[in-house]
Amino acid sequence: MSSYSSFSSSLSSSLSGSPSSSPALSFRTQASSHSDSERVADELQIIKTWFSVLSDQERTAALLSMAADLPCLREIEPMIQALKERKRDLWRRQEELIIQPGAKPKWPIPSFPRRSQDPRWVAKWLRALRLHKYERCLAGMSPAQVSRLGDxxxxxLGxxxxGARTxxxxxxQTG
Incomplete structure (x- = not known):
């Protein structure tokens, strides 16, 4: 919008006395309280007036002067790349903030009693694992039999x- 305003002021100074210096060509004189549809209609009227009043050479000169103010693709592309990199960095930082569960348990896993001769080895081992409710499932089995069990x-067995099976x-496996 500022390039149009600067254009209208430069146009009115270069073509003083012509119909283009009328307030209808200046965006500055438009009231800001107009609704969007009224503003679009006003802008269309300004563009129609602009095309009807100016010659091809004047329009070309005006468009070239406005185009000089617009950024070209060479200037925009690095900004887009910088925005993409910043977005990637922000995603990486957010991923770092996510709390990942630890690979190690919070307490050391008691070793598996492979060579135990104690008849209560299952109860003691499962209590150390905090899985004593499964004592009936493994009761009467030897350590060798339990070591061959799969999921x-x-x-x-019940x-x-x-989580308990894991x-x-x-x-x-660790014992």
Missing amino acids: DDLQQ VDTV KLLRAI
């Missing part, structure tokens, strides 16, 4: 939650 086997399998 499906644990599910068939260890119903995925914890048991991890404890068996």
Whole structure:
């Protein structure tokens, strides 16, 4: 809008006394309280007047002077790239702020008693894992038998939650 205003003032000074110096060609005289449709209609009227009053040479000169104020693609493209890079940086920072769950458990997993001779080894081991509610599922099994169990086997024995099965399998593997 400022290039049009500057154009209308330069046009009126260069063509003084011509019909183009009328206030109808100046955007500055338009009231700001007009609605959008009224403003568009006013601007269309200004453009029609501009085309009817000016010669081809005057229009060309006016458009060239306005085009000099507009940024060219060479100037805009680096700004677009800078905006894209800034957006990527902001996304990276937001990803860093997301709290990722730790790979290690909050407490050390007790080792699996592979060579235990204690008949209560299952109860002690499951209590250390905080999974003592599954004691009935593994009761009567030896450490060697438990060490060969897989996810499906644990599910068939009654260890119903995925978290409990994962914890048991991890404890068996680390022990």
